[in-house]
Amino acid sequence: MTVNEEKPLRAIILYDRKTSGGSTDRLIDAIGHELFENGAYVEKAKCRANADYSFVKEFDLVILGAPVYYLVVSSQLLGALVQSNLKRCLRGKKLALFLACGSPEPMALTLYLPQLKVHLFTNRILSEKIFAPDQMDDPVAVEEFVEEILTEYEKADKPRHGSSQLQWDDDAAEMVDAMPSFISSKIRASLEEYARMNGIKVITSEVLQVARSSPMGF
Numbered sequence: 001m002t003v004n005e006e007k008p009l010r011a012i013i014l015y016d017r018k019t020s021g022g023s024t025d026r027l028i029d030a031i032g033h034e035l036f037e038n039g040a041y042v043e044k045a046k047c048r049a050n051a052d053y054s055f056v057k058e059f060d061l062v063i064l065g066a067p068v069y070y071l072v073v074s075s076q077l078l079g080a081l082v083q084s085n086l087k088r089c090l091r092g093k094k095l096a097l098f099l100a101c102g103s104p105e106p107m108a109l110t111l112y113l114p115q116l117k118v119h120l121f122t123n124r125i126l127s128e129k130i131f132a133p134d135q136m137d138d139p140v141a142v143e144e145f146v147e148e149i150l151t152e153y154e155k156a157d158k159p160r161h162g163s164s165q166l167q168w169d170d171d172a173a174e175m176v177d178a179m180p181s182f183i184s185s186k187i188r189a190s191l192e193e194y195a196r197m198n199g200i201k202v203i204t205s206e207v208l209q210v211a212r213s214s215p216m217g218f
Ligand SMILES: Cc1cc2nc3c(=O)[nH]c(=O)nc-3n(C[C@H](O)[C@H](O)[C@H](O)COP(=O)(O)O)c2cc1C
Pocket: 017, 018, 019, 022, 023, 024, 025, 067, 068, 069, 070, 071, 072, 100, 101, 102, 103, 104
């Protein structure tokens, strides 16, 4: 599977680990390489609990990954989700999660992954993967993880394209275009949301008037 070459997917791997050059580092390099091979632009950044994560907004896909030490997901990643603006910067982002650990997968899914997911319940999680010791240096495991991320990313992106099926008649389009640009984009998005919620296929000036007087108050 390939990513749109004109506008490559921008992915960032946010991670924590204690061992430089250990299994997490190797996994990150392998995941990054596989994403790159599939046409994505990839960066990585090591988490610090109190860092500023505003830069995350520039990425389409965020992969969060860390090892487990003493029953807890590596602390700077968890700390960043609790203490910094990371959680806010991840709003609306598509995510993938992975953990490196020595426990069997069922245990890791029950005990460790929720430590991350509890902070991310409003996010779309495209794929989650536990890398057990026998998978850490297995290229197939990494390929399958990346394949699932990219397939789910494409699927998740489709509703956005679907919104273009909404039509605007000329009157309604002119009314919104005539508004100052800082308002018109907001009104356009709100109207399309209103239309979708009410099963409306064509946005007309009448729809605009009704929406304006609705409790949503455009
Ligand atoms: C000090 C220490 C504590 C660990 N504690 C756990 C644990 O509680 N649960 C678990 O599943 N794996 C545990 N592991 C295994 C690590 O999560 C696993 O080896 C991981 O790949 C280490 O990543 P790293 O090489 O990037 O440091 C521990 C490993 C170490 C060295």
